[in-house]
Structure formats: structure tokens, C-alpha cells
Amino acid sequence: MRSPFKCAAALLLCPVALASQKILSGGHSHSPLDDAFERFALQTLDEFHVPGLAIAIVDGENTWAAGYGNATLPGTPVTPSTLFYGGSTTKAFTAAAFTQLIDSAAHPDVTWRTPLARLIRDDFVLAPAYAWAQEHLTLEDALSHRTGFPRHDKSLSTAYGPDGHKATMRDLARSLRFLPMVHEPRVEFRYCNLMFMVASHVLQTLTGRWLGTTLREGLWRPLGMNATYFSLEDAQAAPEHLAMGYWWDYSSSSSSDSSKKKNGGGFGEVPFAGLDGASGAGAVVSTVLDYAKWIRCLANEAEPLSKAAHAAIKTPRMTPVGTGKGWDGPGSYALGWMVNPYKGHTIYNHGGGMEGYGTEVFFLPDLGYGVVTMANTAMTSNFAGRTLAWKLINDKLGVAEEDRYDWAAAQEVYSGHIVKLRFAVDRLYPERTEQPLPPTLPLQKYAGTYYHPAYQNLTVEVDEGTSSGSRQSSKPQLKASRANAVWEVSYEFEHVSGEYWAVFIDLKNTPNWLSGQVAKAEFRLGPDGWADELVIEYMEDGTEGVITYERVE
Numbered sequence: 001m002r003s004p005f006k007c008a009a010a011l012l013l014c015p016v017a018l019a020s021q022k023i024l025s026g027g028h029s030h031s032p033l034d035d036a037f038e039r040f041a042l043q044t045l046d047e048f049h050v051p052g053l054a055i056a057i058v059d060g061e062n063t064w065a066a067g068y069g070n071a072t073l074p075g076t077p078v079t080p081s082t083l084f085y086g087g088s089t090t091k092a093f094t095a096a097a098f099t100q101l102i103d104s105a106a107h108p109d110v111t112w113r114t115p116l117a118r119l120i121r122d123d124f125v126l127a128p129a130y131a132w133a134q135e136h137l138t139l140e141d142a143l144s145h146r147t148g149f150p151r152h153d154k155s156l157s158t159a160y161g162p163d164g165h166k167a168t169m170r171d172l173a174r175s176l177r178f179l180p181m182v183h184e185p186r187v188e189f190r191y192c193n194l195m196f197m198v199a200s201h202v203l204q205t206l207t208g209r210w211l212g213t214t215l216r217e218g219l220w221r222p223l224g225m226n227a228t229y230f231s232l233e234d235a236q237a238a239p240e241h242l243a244m245g246y247w248w249d250y251s252s253s254s255s256s257d258s259s260k261k262k263n264g265g266g267f268g269e270v271p272f273a274g275l276d277g278a279s280g281a282g283a284v285v286s287t288v289l290d291y292a293k294w295i296r297c298l299a300n301e302a303e304p305l306s307k308a309a310h311a312a313i314k315t316p317r318m319t320p321v322g323t324g325k326g327w328d329g330p331g332s333y334a335l336g337w338m339v340n341p342y343k344g345h346t347i348y349n350h351g352g353g354m355e356g357y358g359t360e361v362f363f364l365p366d367l368g369y370g371v372v373t374m375a376n377t378a379m380t381s382n383f384a385g386r387t388l389a390w391k392l393i394n395d396k397l398g399v400a401e402e403d404r405y406d407w408a409a410a411q412e413v414y415s416g417h418i419v420k421l422r423f424a425v426d427r428l429y430p431e432r433t434e435q436p437l438p439p440t441l442p443l444q445k446y447a448g449t450y451y452h453p454a455y456q457n458l459t460v461e462v463d464e465g466t467s468s469g470s471r472q473s474s475k476p477q478l479k480a481s482r483a484n485a486v487w488e489v490s491y492e493f494e495h496v497s498g499e500y501w502a503v504f505i506d507l508k509n510t511p512n513w514l515s516g517q518v519a520k521a522e523f524r525l526g527p528d529g530w531a532d533e534l535v536i537e538y539m540e541d542g543t544e545g546v547i548t549y550e551r552v553e
């Protein structure tokens with residue numbers, strides 16, 4: 001998925017002998033996945049607290065793959081055929097499905113520049129202030145994160161309507177009319193999962209079928225990607241083993257209290273997440289062997305995609321993206337791919353994250369070379385995957401050790417992020433008074449249900465301070481939760497001054513603050529002394545705009 005962040009987690013250099021399996025097909029070159037690499041891989045997993053990882057390399061005619069560590073604890077090993085959630089690496093498939101639709105005779109009127117409003121008229125409606133954007137945002141804008149909409153991930157719901165029916169892509173598209181944009185269209189890169197859900201709705205509307213079927217028939221079957229799925233139910237029914245997702249409890253790893261450790265090593269299990277709400281933004285479950293077939297197709301511009309389709313996929317459509325750190329310069333976004341210059345080559349890359357999983361994909365078309373990693377923790381799997389992929393890419397390109405960017409150190413996963421959270425109040429409220437004013441009302445009076453038509457119900461309660469959670473406090477404080485969130489989160493309020501608060505938001509299923517975020521919040525009181533509104537500015541990726549919830553209970 002997404003997003004955000006940095007590991008100075010304790011280096012425990014004690015790699016254990018773990019099951020791994022190597023596959024060699026094609027020519028007869030020496031596999032880079034040798035014993036030395038296996039030691040490096042196990043050390044990297046240990047450093048980043050990842051139970052297991054699968055990796056595949058495509059190099060000309062060769063495919064090499066291996067599994068390291070465990071797919072499911074205590075001892076089911078990762079193999080190249082282990083299933084993992086692919087998260088946002090799904091986006092490249094969604095874009096590729098559009099190339100096939102645009103190529104097909106069935107939709108001669110659809111191009112990359114077709115406005116979304118022309119394709120899903122009643123569903124692509126924006127707030128009145130964005131009339132121009134409503135008429136002019138195109139398919140290409142949605143697929144390259146340049147619409148002016150931020151993520152709004154915390155608005156995404158698994159249920160909609162008064163009947164609380166299961167979310168459809170149409171419901172998700174229809175939530176746009178209640179959401180703020182944060183930029184004019186096409187001026188800045190803002191990663192937005194919701195726009196890929198809108199794109200999924202377009203595809204499903206035009207083809208009249210489930211996107212999973214379109215992808216299987218158009219791409220996966222022709223490529224022989226038979227272990228690639230688009231729903232949790234299909235992945236669980238598959239012959240391949242679906243890896244369990246985990247989170248590492250950093251607070252227990254530094255604790256001497258062994259009863260705090262989960263599964264004997266600080267790992268907690270993440271329940272398998274349903275994928276119906278993720279669709280074209282992140283619903284793929286697959287193996288590194290299947291992804292190797294996909295990278296080979298992309299790197300070699302092979303069938304089942306046309307030459308025009310490959311060219312469209314690789315065309316950068318939004319720039320700049322990222323700081324360029326570690327690369328030769330800032331990148332761009334093509335259709336479902338980050339594009340970056342590196343040592344005279346162009347590298348296409350995309351990460352994918354889900355609660356409990358992280359996937360990284362890289363390919364270099366000029367060399368017919370690519371690497372994919374899949375592993376079973378959120379965030380840290382991407383850091384571990386990048387560390388391994390970069391070693392292989394730099395070895396392949398013959399980059400001298402001293403010229404290599406230190407991806408592992410740059411990421412300081414845990415400490416960097418915790419520091420960021422610790423100073424959150426200073427960042428959110430730099431001009432706050434030194435002598436904070438007390439809140440006007442007793443805490444209990446703020447408790448209630450606050451509603452926004454897209455962000456839905458936020459239920460605020462008083463936590464008496466006996467709370468668990470990693471931000472423990474002995475004082476009573478406000479906390480909040482929301483039903484039916486696609487990514488379930490918990491909200492903890494920290495009082496700043498008067499009616500102003502800082503809100504710390506963490507994923508419920510991986511509560512180690514690696515995905516933690518902050519928000520500014522203000523309660524607005526009516527003349528009757530009742531908290532009428534709760535105004536929150538979510539700060540993920542800068543700001544998500546201001547969301548005003550109305551008190552309903």
C-alpha cells in the first residue's frame with residue numbers, strides 16, 4: 001500500500017538455518033541466489049524482523065527464485081510458490097487491463113485522455129467547488145496520482161448506505177463528492193488508492209465483469225500466472241500455501257518480560273484481510289514465480305500486451321516524484337510504476353504493502369532484468385525487500401561498494417518513525433501557547449458519535465487510562481474508533497490547548513506505530529455548550545484536507 005517511512009532496530013546477528021529452495025530455469029549462468037546471498041538474506045530478515053521472504057530474479061533467459069525463513073510460524077518455510085498479498089503492485093495490472101481495453105475494438109472511444117465523467121457520468125461527481133476537475137479529470141490522471149486528491153485512505157469503507165451493504169467500487173467512487181481535493185489537478189503527485197478504485201469501477205462498468213476475471217483472462221492465463229488471485233477466498237482455496245502476515249512488537253523486544261512476547265519472538269499474527277474493497281488498488285495475491293513471468297513480459301515488451309500497450313505503460317505521466325535520494329535524480333510515475341534514472345539505466349519499480357505483507361518489484365527493460373520480493377510483515381518487508389533487490393541490481397550493474405546508496409541505513413524503520421511521532425505535537429502546533437488552556441468541557445462531554453458522509457461514523461470515548469496500546473497513559477484521555485474501515489485504525493487524542501488536540505492513529509492489526517500517523521483535531525462547541533462538530537486534518541502525505549464531522553449522538 002502505500003506509504004510512509006525508517007531501522008535502527010537492534011541488530012541481532014544470529015541467522016538460523018532456514019528452509020530455502022532454489023529454482024533455476026533457462027540458461028546455465030551461475031545463480032546469484034547462492035549461499036552467501038542466503039546468509040545476507042537471513043541476516044536482513046533478522047535485522048528487519050521479518051519472518052520470511054521469497055525472491056525471484058529474471059535475467060535474460062534465466063529465472064532464479066528462492067524462499068528464506070517462514071511463511072507461517074513456527075515452521076512452514078517460504079518457497080518460491082508461497083502466496084503473499086501483492087498490495088499496490090496490483091496497480092500495474094489495473095493499468096495493463098486498461099491498455100487492453102483501449103486496444104480492443106469494443107471501446108474505440110476510450111483513450112487515456114477520456115474524462116472519467118464521460119465513462120461513469122453519475123458516479124464521478126465532485127463537490128461543487130471542483131466543477132472543472134469533475135469535467136476534465138481523465139483516466140490517465142487517475143492512474144498516475146495527479147488528480148489533486150490526496151489518499152483519503154481513512155475514509156474507505158467496507159460498508160455503505162443506510163442498509164450497510166457491502167462496499168462496491170461504485171460506492172467508493174461515489175464518496176468522492178464528499179471529499180476535499182488538496183491541489184489543483186496535475187500540479188503535484190499525490191498517491192491516491194481511491195482513484196484506482198474509481199478506475200476499477202470504470203473497467204467493471206465498461207466490461208460488465210469483475211476485474212479479477214478480466215485480469216485472469218487478459219493477462220494471468222496468457223502469461224501462465226496460474227497462482228495469482230484477486231480475492232482472499234480464492235487465495236485460501238488455492239493449492240499454494242498463503243503466508244500468514246505478522247507484526248513485530250518492538251515494545252516487547254526491548255522488554256525483559258517474556259510474557260509480553262507473542263509467539264515466542266515478538267511476532268503477532270495479522271488476521272487475513274478481505275480484498276473486495278481493495279480491487280484494482282491492491283487485491284492481488286500471488287507468488288514470486290508468477291511475478292517473474294509478469295516482469296519478463298514487461299521488460300521484454302512481450303505478449304499478451306501490444307507494443308503500444310507497453311509504450312503506454314512505460315510513459316512517465318507525472319513528475320517529479322520523490323526526492324531522488326538513492327537514484328540519479330527524482331523520478332516520475334508511469335501507469336502503475338515509479339520510473340527512476342540510475343547509472344545510465346531506467347528502473348521501473350513499485351512497492352506494495354498490506355497489513356502484514358510487503359512486496360517490491362523492480363525491472364530494467366534495457367537489460368531484460370528484474371527482481372521481485374514478497375514477505376510477511378507490513379513496511380519492514382518492503383525495507384528488507386529493497387535491501388536485497390538493491391544488492392542484486394548493484395551487483396548486476398557492477399556498481400562499486402562505495403558508490404552504493406545504503407538503503408538499509410536510510411530506512412531506520414523504527415527509531416526514525418518513533419521520533420517523528422514524539423515530536424508530532426510540535427510539528428502540528430508550532431505556535432501553541434506555553435501554558436495550555438484546559439478543555440472547556442469535562443472529557444465525558446466530548447464522547448459521542450461524529451459523522452462525515454465519506455469518513456462515516458467516528459465514535460469518541462473516554463479511556464480511563466488503564467489502556468493498553470503503545471502510547472500508554474495513566475490519565476483519562478479521549479480515544480476513537482470507526483466501524484467498517486478498509487484499514488482498521490485506532491485513534492488516541494492528546495490534549496494540546498483549549499479545544500485543540502493531536503490525534504495519534506495506528507493500524508489496529510499491526511499496532512507497532514510503523515504505520516502510525518498524526519492528525520490535528522478541534523472540537524467546535526455550540527452556544528449551548530455542546531460539542532457540535534469535530535474537525536480533523538489528517539496529515540498523511542502532508543495534509544488530507546480538513547474533514548468536518550457533525551455530532552450525531
Ligand SMILES: *[C@@H]1O[C@H](CO)[C@@H](O)[C@H](O)[C@H]1NC(C)=O
Nearest residue numbers: 016050051069070074075076
Ligand atoms: C522458522 O522455523 C524454523 C523451524 O521451526 C525455526 O527454527 C526458525 O527459527 C524460524 N525462523 C524464524 C525467522 O522465526
Ligand SMILES: *[C@@H]1O[C@H](CO)[C@@H](O)[C@H](O)[C@H]1NC(C)=O
Nearest residue numbers: 220221222223224225226227
Ligand atoms: C495454467 O493453466 C492453464 C489452464 O488450466 C494451463 O493450460 C497452463 O499450462 C497452466 N500454466 C502453468 C504455467 O501452469
Ligand SMILES: *[C@@H]1O[C@H](CO)[C@@H](O)[C@H](O)[C@H]1NC(C)=O
Nearest residue numbers: 161449451456457483552553
Ligand atoms: C452512525 O451513527 C448513528 C448514530 O449512532 C447511527 O444512527 C447511524 O446508523 C450510523 N451510521 C453508520 C453508517 O454506521
